């Protein structure tokens with residue numbers, strides 16, 4: 001469902017350059033529950049952005065849902081994302097002018113649903129993250145962890161084929177973290193939604209069935225784990 | 229060095245209101261290494277913002293370095309902060325137009341230092357957080373954890389009397405987290421700098437000599453720990 005071949009990303013920086021990704025070759029099949037770990041600056045966000053079609057490689061290929069992404073126009077990439085990908089950003093990226101409800105409803109506006117159906121799904125997603133009572137608030141009225149939970153609800157509300165989650169528990173306490181991981185695991189098992197995380201959180205790492213360690217833009221390790 | 233008396237913060241929200249802090253009474257002495265823990269939305273950031281003079285209470289008092297903060301004009305509050313407080317924000321709040329070097333140099337501009345002295349201190353702080361080689365980069369060219377480390381360097385570069393750190397390790401891997409905690413502990417022991425954290429991170433919690441648990445805007449627990 002996601003494949004990268006010799007994926008490389010280089011940022012020019014004056015006389016030097018930064019090699020954020022260095023010939024990364026990985027394959028993810030449908031229904032995986034995988035995560036990228038590694039030091040700060042090792043390339044996790046860069047890799048997630050490229051397989052999420054939000055960024056393009058310097059060289060190499062990213063193939064998502066059978067489509068070679070560098071061949072896409074930005075309009076086609078947006079359409080691929082809208083249909084298949086839910087993205088939780090490391091910096092949340094909520095719309096500050098809209099309410100929590102409207103932020104979470106946004107991905108559903110392009111599907112053929114009645115307002116009542118949309119409302120039911122938004123409230124279900126907000127229930128999952130424990131924020132149904134804040135539906136009318138705006139992002140500036142939320143704590144860090146509440147904002148992160150709204151970003152999570154928005155990414156999973158349309159139950160997309162692929163959820164890309166960049167450090168989704170960074171600002172969450174343990175109870176909220178485990179609650180959200182349980183919900184994500186259930187979506188993964190019941191609907192075969194593929195989850196790809198970047199994380200520093202041991203609590204998340206314990207849930208992963210596959211753990212890929214990045215170091216200096218390269219794959220240093222790729223391990224599989226049995227989960228009960 | 230910090231004292232709160234019946235500190236209360238209420239946000240009006242249509243027909244309801246949110247009581248972010250509910251009669252919080254706490255005293256912090258010079259040289260403490262203390263942290264606030266508690267669920268997402270329990271009031272940690274609100275309390276740090278008020279004792280950091282970035283926000284005012286609805287009722288009750290906050291007394292910082294002997295000054296009752298609600299009596300301050302916003303100009304006087306800014307002066308108190310500049311002189312005595314270093315702040316690490318939950319959302320970093322770096323200046324995107326300036327370089328990493330300039331961001332970290334900013335708190336030093338108001339002290340009587342030569343450019344050479346400022347440069348020496350900025351590079352020392354960047355060394356502490358492992359980013360001396362990125363001095364010329366801008367925040368948009370940094371990873372999440374690199375941005376967080378610049379925010380940390382900026383808060384400690386002038387070795388202020390009080391450092392307020394709102395989830396300073398949220399986006400950091402273990403090695404960077406321990407490195408930064410060791411540096412903060414050393415500043416605390418050598419210079420009696422008072423540290424007040426908000427955190428969900430067990431790695432940080434293990435370093436604290438005092439752990440205050442917030443729940444629903446109230447102090448639920450206040451515990452002291454021996455540290456080797």
Ligand SMILES: Nc1ncnc2c1ncn2[C@@H]1O[C@H](COP(=O)(O)OP(=O)(O)OP(=O)(O)O)[C@@H](O)[C@H]1O
Pocket residue numbers: 140141142143144145146171173239240241246247248266267268269270271272273274275318426
């Ligand atoms: N401007 C505002 N208007 C309304 N409610 C607010 C506003 N700012 C904060 N709140 C609410 O106050 C409560 C406490 O928020 P605070 O940011 O202090 O929590 P926190 O303990 O730092 O949480 P986290 O661990 O998620 O960062 C939350 O319920 C939050 O939604």
Ligand SMILES: Nc1ncnc2c1ncn2[C@@H]1O[C@H](COP(=O)(O)OP(=O)(O)OP(=O)(O)O)[C@@H](O)[C@H]1O
Pocket residue numbers: 011012013018019020038039040041042043044045046047090198368369370371372373374399401
């Ligand atoms: N626009 C850019 N220009 C230059 N360098 C960049 C740019 N964007 C990212 N980088 C660099 O690429 C490297 C990888 O960044 P990336 O954000 O992928 O790291 P990460 O593994 O997600 O780190 P973290 O755990 O801190 O979030 C870092 O060294 C970063 O500074």
Ligand SMILES: [Mg+2]
Pocket residue numbers: 044045046090166198371372373
């Ligand atoms: Mg990242």
Ligand SMILES: [Mg+2]
Pocket residue numbers: 143144145272273274318394426
């Ligand atoms: Mg907070």
